Amino acid sequence: MNGSPTSGARSRLPFALPRLGIGTAPLGGLFREVTEREAAATLEAAAGAGITYFDTAPRYGHGQAEERLGRLLAPAGITDPVISTKTGWLLRPEPDGSPGTVVTDWTERGIRASLESSLARLGRSSVDILYLHDADEYPEEVRRTAYPAVRRLRDEGLVRAIGFGMNHSGPLASYVAEFDVDVVLIAGRFSLLDHDALETLLPLCAKTGTAVVVGGVFNTGLLADPSPGAMFNYRPVPGEMLARARRCGEICAEFEVPLAAAAIQFPFLHAAVSSVVVGCRSAAEVTANAAAYRFPIPDGLWRRLAEAGFVPPHLLG
Template identity: 40%
Template sequence: MLPQIGFGAAPLGELFTKVTERDAEATLEGAWNAGIRYFDTAPWYGRGQSEHRVGRLLYRQDRNEVILSTKVGRILRAPARPAEFDTGFWAGGLHFEHYFDYSYDGVMRAYEDSLQRLGMNRVDLLIIHDLDVWHQGSRAMVEAKTAQLANGGFRALADLKAAGAIKAIGAGINELGMIPRFVDLFDIDFFLLALKYTIGEQDTLDAEIPLCVERNIGLVIGAVFNSGLYATGPVTGAKYNYSEPTSDQLDKARRIQAVCRRHQVPLAAAALQFPLLHPQVTSVIPGAFRPEQTEENLAHVRRDIPADLWAELKHEGLIRPDAPTAQQLDIREETWPT
């Protein structure tokens, strides 16, 4: 069982923003000291940088207290022309290129490489990463890599789980339509659903989440702020799903924020708590790259939110009428399982 709030370490790979080593260390230590014990990272985050930073904190802790997840699907390697390396949308990070490999050997290689970067000899949860059109570039490439996973890579994950090296197998989901595909082909323990069940959008309630309920597959929610817009509100520079928000997306965020203000609730608090109100959601993993952000996230997730706020959002058509909002949250440090 996972705690209701964890730490998403993508920002420590310098997603859009440079992060000093001092800030990264202080952020992670602050999260640990505040009681966070579930940490999620990936080779892709800063091209290895996030795993290095997370590992430098966690290897010093009692391993029995740590819940650690990372991801497979990408192999990092030195670039052919280091002087010409482009970090892409990572503001910094390490200068390694990657290639996708979901084969048996590729999954095992990614797993072993992650252990080395983390400085840990095991992880708890291993997640299939970015097997979607957004990252693969075409439906044909998704089909090819899915076949690669089916013909070998998933057997590697199953072997690791059977040997006790990992406790659960997950899949990261960024696009609608992928959850049914995974459920049809693979024995998945949980999905890490990013961007698609948030206060900003709930289309996964049509088919994806009901299928998870039917199959008793757990959900962890990543990118709960939709890349920032629902943390800061519609301010200059805010991102929505890694891109510049449209005028409609900004207007919706502005209207949701106005409802929150009428109930004296910060927008970020409503955004953090909304996914947890669904009984199938086990955990949210907001990111941070400064110590005060972790403190704010913890304060937001513990804040009392009146039922009238959710009722008004539904009345105004800002969240779906079938989105669960009746569950009462009780998030206290001493109840977080480890």
């Protein structure tokens, strides 16, 4: 699936990144357990929808998400996937084999050990993208050991591209300004409800040619289902934010466009955005999100959303 509502900007990535991907935190049990059968059906639905990009991490279910990709991608019919995973955190199992704890390790030894473990779980000799994961508060460690380590891994061919993945755009922009970064993953900070990444990160990435992957376009589910029990950025939704999400949905309904379609396609209004990844825990969610990605959105809706404050007007040209 390489089409898109808009075309991307010049990118430093050495390969084409599919425009729609699946985030695999739900396959690792985020919020609720997903059975092996459900995980297999999710990936089979991805194959049917033409989705080939999967973002994962060792922290997603203490390696379970990576293990499931390793076991289930090929049987689902996905033989040439694009995979991004993350490093900077090590899984420390208990002596009895239980998952144990997750600890930070930004040393070169730790970075390599993390990648080696990921490759073993994924059943691969390399991955396409390696992100330094949630390195917001570790600039000295990144500068001293972690970034040089991932750069060497790229030079050795164990990864094709390197970058940073996190939920805060300010630290991410600082890393893009300082380091040779191919791609970044920003989650929850470039959505219809949150434009924080637009202040510094996205203009900087457009200037440097750093590809941007946007996650969290539903802000942890609120823009998928703006109901009182929804989550917003991993917490129960505040009343005023629920009201904003519902108003956004009302405007979309005036144009007969699903709110989810506007949420998934919104990031592509910025030329620096190469891809959107959406967490999916079932075949039904994959099918719905793929349909939302393809749903035609009239220019009039974007203009109306801009008037209401959900879309920065300058993104519309």
